[in-house]
Amino acid sequence: MRGAQPDPGFIAGLEFLENRDLDLSVRIGGMLAFNALMVTIGTHPISASPGAPLSVDAASQPGLTIASLIGITPLIVSSALCLRALLLGEEFDAGGLESDGDDGPAKLQRRLFAAFVHSIDAQGRLLRRAVVTTLVGGAMTLAVWAAILGEKMWG
Numbered sequence: 001m002r003g004a005q006p007d008p009g010f011i012a013g014l015e016f017l018e019n020r021d022l023d024l025s026v027r028i029g030g031m032l033a034f035n036a037l038m039v040t041i042g043t044h045p046i047s048a049s050p051g052a053p054l055s056v057d058a059a060s061q062p063g064l065t066i067a068s069l070i071g072i073t074p075l076i077v078s079s080a081l082c083l084r085a086l087l088l089g090e091e092f093d094a095g096g097l098e099s100d101g102d103d104g105p106a107k108l109q110r111r112l113f114a115a116f117v118h119s120i121d122a123q124g125r126l127l128r129r130a131v132v133t134t135l136v137g138g139a140m141t142l143a144v145w146a147a148i149l150g151e152k153m154w155g
Helices: 008-042 062-087 101-154
Strands: none
Touching: 008 062, 008 101, 062 101
16 A cells, blocks of 8 residues: 555455455355356256156147246346356545545555455355345256156156
């Protein structure tokens, strides 16, 4: 900050926030990869070979085909939430602090902390929403699979 050596407390706090940010990024990336796998699994009934236990035929089973596509929609929404969280950056504005004298570096530090905390909070909220929508999508996909199997076994 402005060429002066920051105090150790500031450095420790900044390192904590950077580690928290990295931890969230790893979790969000893992969730994004999991969603990609779930979307692939969710499209299985549509892409399965005819006669496979979970296969559906779009021409003769339009309801189950549409239900299968609706079931993976929350997983796609969850992936979008993860991407948004990963792309969320710390927007740090240092403008207007140049002429504040000795208090300028302290204000810059506060703004830097505020940017980090805001970013981490926003990423955490998006990750929570992504997890919930993934659970909803997984439950919907399982329900569609049960309907497909039920129709094949008893229909």
